[in-house]
Amino acid sequence: MTPVVQLEALEKRFSAGRMEVHALRGIDLAIAQGEFVAIMGPSGSGKTTLMEIVGCLSRPSAGTYRFAGRDVSGIDADGLSRLRGEQIGFVFQSFNLLPRLTALENVELPLVYRGISRRERRERAGETLERVGLAERASHRPAQLSGGERQRVAIARALINRPHVILADEPTGNLDTTTGGEIMTLLDELHAEGHTLVIVTHDPLIGDRAPRHLRIRDGRIESDERAA
Amino acid sequence: MILESIRQAIVTLRLQRLRTFLTMFGVVWGTASVIFLLSWGEGVRQMLESGFTKIGKDMATVWAGQIGENFTPAIDRRYLWFTREDEEAVARRARLATLVGAESELWTVVGFGQRAFTMSVRGVEAANFELRSVSVASGRPISRFDVQHRRRVAVLGVKARDRLLGAEGRVGSTVRIHGNRYEVIGLLERVGTQLWRDSAEIDEQVWIPITTLLAIGPRYGIDDEITDMILFRYPGRHAYDAAKREVRSILAKRLRVSTRDEEAIHVVSAADALKQIPIDDMQGLFLILAVTTLVIGGVGVMNMMLDSVQERRSEIGVRLAVGARRRDVVAQFFLETVAMTGIGGLAGVGLGIAGSLALGSLEVPDVVPIPVLQGWAVATAVGVMTGVGVLAGLVPAWRAARVDPSLILRVE
Structure with a gap:
């Protein structure tokens, strides 16, 4: 079966001021459908850069990236936008909900750019919010929600297009231990339902909940372990 | 998408009320100024035109002067005069x-009872009422027969009547002019302040038949029926120069002077x-002033939206991450700016129209200009406002399009 994410000899360089940063130095990685992978490493290790490339938010400097079998280097910017919108769901450390929209409208947002009718958007967003247990909070704005609730809204937003892969960047980083645990439980459930999950974290307690651990250091994969 | 942008603009507006108000004030004020100043300029034009034409609509006055020094040796610079025959020649041939x-x-001296004043007594013909665009408010005007029979009848202007007759005076009263008794047969309607006049204003004049006036005393020691001025109406402003040439050539021939001798x-x-009055220049200046205000207002909105793009970079990143294309982001910020300018502009249109109508409905003296609301002023304001909004929208939209989606993973 074709892996969802397949990286071969991937390199990423960028210039930060006068310095040239060599963030990724030859990454080979395949993630199959239905996997739950935790990418761990200290800050500066390149894990965020890796996430950025896997999420098609930037392009590799060298090497190839196939997403669901398709080489992304041949896709233009609008095509990448579409790919992100339809096949990738993002969950961020700082939630990144739009403060002016209600929970429901935030969840709807990916559908807006697919040109789906208002009624269908409402319906699907409502169902998805229900899935993450926030149906009764639909009309609240992010400022009226707790951190855990905001992250649930963000997860609902990531889920709404039934993406091939959900990318979570430190999803519990801004939450207390209890709430973080609840979010991880939700992610476990999604994995159990068959979703492909990739989470980036520097917290081993969080990373250990994923069946597959990837450790990154200095832009290289240091270890790739699967729990039994 | 467009509705969404307007909604978004309103939300932005609500969230930052003071800042938005200050920013949009420029657009509101600029738009209102365009409408108000252009309407006021039109009011000035109408005030001037009505003030200048109260002497008589499309009426020209011909005076006889002295032979010009370029046309004769200095010794022979004789004075000229018109007779009523000259006038008849113009009437017949021009x-x-x-x-x-x-x-x-x-x-x-004109007297009534115990009162007497020195006044401008005009000897007129029946046609002069129409020439000077004035009719009688009561009584009757001076007729052809009054002129033919040198009747001692008088028609008084409003102010002349108030001064001379006071409250008790009316049609049928008797006044003394130059020692003789005249019957008041009519009262002129009010003309109002004249910005252009020949000696006294019409309201202050006493009109009697020209033949009666010529009989009062010797004029220049000449027996002919001398007339100080010949009045004529030309068919609209475009024909004025041609009419002027025609009348001048007829009279020059009769008086045996050069047609070029002004x-x-x-x-x-x-x-x-x-x-001589640069009304159009003034309108142009008003327009430039108002448009400048509006453009400065637009720069304010642009500046605010640039700030907004900067503040909402993570929002842009999120939108790009969940499937927005660059053009969606460009459209969003462009439309938001246009909507914001549009909201301010519409408020300004309302303010400009309301201000023009409010001031335009004031009761003011004849020579105070008040705005006369112009449809084209509103159209100009809306047009310029739209242009300013579009220009102000381009820069923030372009800036928004350059946001890198990967920043979303980097900002905390």
Whole structure:
């Protein structure tokens, strides 16, 4: 079966001021459908850069990236936008909900750019919010929600297009231990339902909940372990 | 998408009320100024035109002067005068003079009861009422027969009547002019303040038949029926110069002077005076001032939206991450700016219209200009406002399009 994410000899360089940063130095990685992978490493290790490339938010400097079998280097910017919108769901450390929209409208947002009718958007967003247990909070704005609730809204937003892969960047980083645990439980459930999950974290307690651990250091994969 | 942008603009507006108000104030004020100043300029134009043409609509006055020094040796710079025969010749032969009348003025003592004043007494013909665009408010005007029979009848202007007759005076009263008794047969309607006049204003004049006036005393020691001025109506402003040439050539021939001698035969009208007033330049200046205000307002909005793009970079990143294309982001910020300018502009249109109508409905003296609301002023304001909004929207939209989606993983 074709892996969802397949990286071969991937390199990423960028210039930060006068310095040239060599963030990724030859990454080979395949993630199959239905996997739950935790990418761990200290800050500066390149894990965020890796996430950025896997999420098609930037392009590799060298090497190839196939997403669901398709080489992304041949896709233009609008095509990448579409790919992100339809096949990738993002969950961020700082939630990144739009403060002016209600929970429901935030969840709807990916559908807006697919040109789906208002009624269908409402319906699907409502169902998805229900899935993450926030149906009764639909009309609240992010400022009226707790951190855990905001992250649930963000997860609902990531889920709404039934993406091939959900990318979570430190999803519990801004939450207390209890709430973080609840979010991880939700992610476990999604994995159990068959979703492909990739989470980036520097917290081993969080990373250990994923069946597959990837450790990154200095832009290289240091270890790739699967729990039994 | 467009509705969404307007909604978004309103939300932005609500969240930052003071800042938005201050920013949009420029657009509101600029738009209102365009409408108000252009309407006010039109009010000035109408005030001037009505003030200048109260002397008589499309009426020119011909004076006889002195032979110009370029046309004769200095010794022979004789004075000229018109007779009523000259006037009749103009009436008969000038095709562009649609109505012709003679008029002479005598400043003399006019009395009623115990009161007496020196006033401008005008000897007129029946045609002069129409020439000077004035009719009688009560009684009757001076007729052809009054002129033929040298009747001692008088028609008084509003102010002349108030001064002379006071409250008890009316049609049928008897006044003394130059020692003789005249019956008041009519009262002129109010003309109002004239910005262009020949000696006294019409409201202050006493009109009697020209033949009666000429009989009062010897004029220049000449027996002819001398007239101080010949009045004629030309068919609209475009025909004024041609009418002027025609009348001048007829009179020059009769008086045996050069047709080019403007000192000998002097033709003037309010049109000449109005031409000297740069109304269009003034309107242009108003327009430039108002548009400048509006453009500065637009720069304010642009600046605010640039800030907004900077503050909402993570929002842009999120939108790009969940499937927005660059053009969606560009459209969003462009439309938001246009919507914001549009909201301010519409408020300004309302303010401009309301202000123009409010001031335009004031009761003011004749010579105070008030705005006269113009449809084209509103159209100009809306047009310029739209242009400013579009220009102000381009820069923030372009800036928004350059946001890198990967920043979303980097900002905390």
